[in-house]
Amino acid sequence: MLYTVDPDHLASVCPDExxxxxxxxxxxxxxxxVLETQQMTNLPGSLRDRLELWxxxxxxxxxxxxxxxxxxxxxxxxxxxxxxxxMGYPDRTxxxxxxxxxxxxxxxxxxxxxxxxxxxxxxxxxxAQVAFAKxxxxxxxxxxxxHRLTNVVFMGxxxxxxxxxxxxxxxxxxxxxxxxxxRAITVSTVGxxxxxxxxxxxxxxxxxxxxxxxxxxxxxxxxxxLNERYSLAEVIEASRHYFKVKGRRISIEWTLIDGTNDSVxxxxxxAEIAHDLRAHVNVIALNPTPLSADLPPSAxxxxxxxxxxxxxxxxxxxxxxxxxxxxxxxxxxxxHSEGTPIRIDRAVLEAR
Ligand code: SF4
Numbered sequence: 001m002l003y004t005v006d007p008d009h010l011a012s013v014c015p016d017e018x019x020x021x022x023x024x025x026x027x028x029x030x031x032x033x034v035l036e037t038q039q040m041t042n043l044p045g046s047l048r049d050r051l052e053l054w055x056x057x058x059x060x061x062x063x064x065x066x067x068x069x070x071x072x073x074x075x076x077x078x079x080x081x082x083x084x085x086x087m088g089y090p091d092r093t094x095x096x097x098x099x100x101x102x103x104x105x106x107x108x109x110x111x112x113x114x115x116x117x118x119x120x121x122x123x124x125x126x127x128a129q130v131a132f133a134k135x136x137x138x139x140x141x142x143x144x145x146x147h148r149l150t151n152v153v154f155m156g157x158x159x160x161x162x163x164x165x166x167x168x169x170x171x172x173x174x175x176x177x178x179x180x181x182x183r184a185i186t187v188s189t190v191g192x193x194x195x196x197x198x199x200x201x202x203x204x205x206x207x208x209x210x211x212x213x214x215x216x217x218x219x220x221x222x223x224x225x226l227n228e229r230y231s232l233a234e235v236i237e238a239s240r241h242y243f244k245v246k247g248r249r250i251s252i253e254w255t256l257i258d259g260t261n262d263s264v265x266x267x268x269x270x271a272e273i274a275h276d277l278r279a280h281v282n283v284i285a286l287n288p289t290p291l292s293a294d295l296p297p298s299a300x301x302x303x304x305x306x307x308x309x310x311x312x313x314x315x316x317x318x319x320x321x322x323x324x325x326x327x328x329x330x331x332x333x334x335x336h337s338e339g340t341p342i343r344i345d346r347a348v349l350e351a352r
Contacts, residue, residue, distance in 0.1 A: 001052050001053070001054065002029055002051060002052065003053070003054065003055050003127055003128040003131065004055045004125065004128075007026055007029070007030065010025045014047055014051075017044075021043070021047070024040075024042055025043070026177070028043075030131070030173065031177075032138075033131035033132070033134045033135040034053075034135050035136065036053065037049075037051045037053050054128055054132070055076060055077075055122075055124055055125050055128055056074035056075055056076045056077075056082060056128070057075050058073075059074065060072070061073075068087065068142060068143055069085065069086070069088070070086040070087075071083065071085045072084050072086075076125065080101035080118050080119055081101055081118070081157075082121060082125060082129065082156075082157070083098055083157055084097050084129040084132070084133065084156055085156065086133050086136070086137075086142070088142035088143065088144065088145025088146075089145055092146060093147075093149055093150050094150065094151040094152070094153060095129070095130060095149055095152050097153070097156050098121060098156035099121055099154055099157070099158040099163050099166070099167050099170075100117065100118070100119070100121055100157055100159065100162070100163050101119050102115055102116050102117040102119075103117055103158045103159055104116070104117035104159070104162065105162070105224070105225065105226050107190060107225070108223050108292060108294070109213075109223060109257055109289065109292060109294050110289065111291070112157045114290075120158075120162075121163065121166060122166055123165075123166040123168075123170045123173065127173045127174065130149070130170075130178065130180075133149050134148070137149055149180075151186070152180065152184065152185045153185075153186040153188065153209070154167065154186065154187045154188050159190055160188065160189065160195075161187070161189045161192035161194075161198075162192050164195050167187070171204060182205045183206075183207065183248075185204075186206065186207040186208070187199060187207070187209070188208075188209035188210075188211060188253065189208070189210060190211045190224055191210065191211070191224065191226055191227065191238075192226065193234050193235060196208065196210075196235075196238040196241075196242055197241065199242065200238075200242045200246065207248055208239070208242050208246075209251045209253050210235060210250055210253065211224070211252075211254075211255075212232075212253065212270070212273070213255055213257075214227075214232075214261050215232070215261075215273060216266075217232050219260070219261060219266070223257075236277065239277050243279075249279065249280060250279040251280045251282055252270070252273065252274055252277070252279045252280070252282070254281060254283045255285075255286050256283055256297050256301075256302060257296070258296060258298070260294065262297045262301050262305050263305075264304065264305070266305075267305050267309050268308065270309065270314070271308070271312035271313070271314045274314045274315070275312075275313070280315045280317070281315065281317070282317050282319050283302075283306060283309075283316060283318050283319065284318075284319040284321060306318050
């Protein structure tokens with residue numbers, strides 16, 4: 001499982017080979033990712049046969065939106081579920097990746113949170129999701145979208161900043177080894193303040209997305225239990241610090257839940273926070289989850305909320321719930337997945 005090997009110690013997987021083999025392997029893994037070791041054409045056949053590329057198997061592969069949304073559920077050898085979603089747009093191709101199997105944050109409206117925490121993902125397991133998407137796009141492209149990966153967002157399963165060491169190492173591999181721009185990567189957090197402050201000290205200017213979902217402590221604590229540990233004021237202060245240090249505009253994420261955080265009063269309070277941080281606000285209507293009665297607001301209520309934000313002069317975008325027909329909301333694919341793992345090969349992907 002080459003992606004779980006330290007990139008500086010790849011010689012350890014081919015001790016009988018000349019030293020340049022490790023360099024060649026590193027190129028294939030990080031500069032020109034491929035779906036199968038057989039595509040590593042400058043390696044000897046015996047080595048290609050022996051090496052195992054991915055640290056997981058592809059358990060489910062779903063596509064929607066005319067092939068512009070692709071959702072993958074990977075399964076590791078120890079049974080952990082990892083999901084990633086690739087979304088194509090006319091000007092970009094964005095991969096949403098997971099940083100943990102499950103999540104301990106227990107946000108009430110989130111399918112992942114409802115199913116609890118399995119374990120942290122290793123840096124190699126995080127990076128491998130990106131490499132897989134790159135290799136996939138290289139082979140198959142995506143309709144009406146760039147045929148290369150342009151953006152990565154840590155918005156799949158898990159709170160990335162609670163798995164700091166591995167997420168940091170994966171950022172290093174994406175930026176320094178794969179050559180991705182830090183500006184093309186967004187780390188999202190539900191307000192893990194120590195991690196926000198550590199990220200501000202890193203050398204990379206990655207984007208920070210802060211999932212607020214509520215604009216006062218009482219409501220926020222009822223939706224995001226972590227708010228009991230790090231209050232809204234602390235999260236805002238850490239966001240301000242990040243903006244000041246990095247000069248990168250913060251984005252605020254807001255999942256709209258019917259009758260809960262979709263009031264004009266919440267919109268006004270959110271507007272105050274957004275102005276204070278000079279942040280962009282991304283609003284998305286809730287994708288209902290099986291273990292919660294929460295629903296998305298009606299289209300009219302969503303429109304009123306957005307109108308209020310814009311009336312207050314907030315830079316706000318209503319995001320579409322991409323791939324709703326394939327359960328593309330955070331953590332939902334695993335809820336429905338069943339069956340036998342499929343080995344990652346072209347046959348699986350071409351069968352779509
Ligand atoms: S919303 Fe994010 S932080 Fe909250 S439980 Fe879900 S995955 Fe975890």
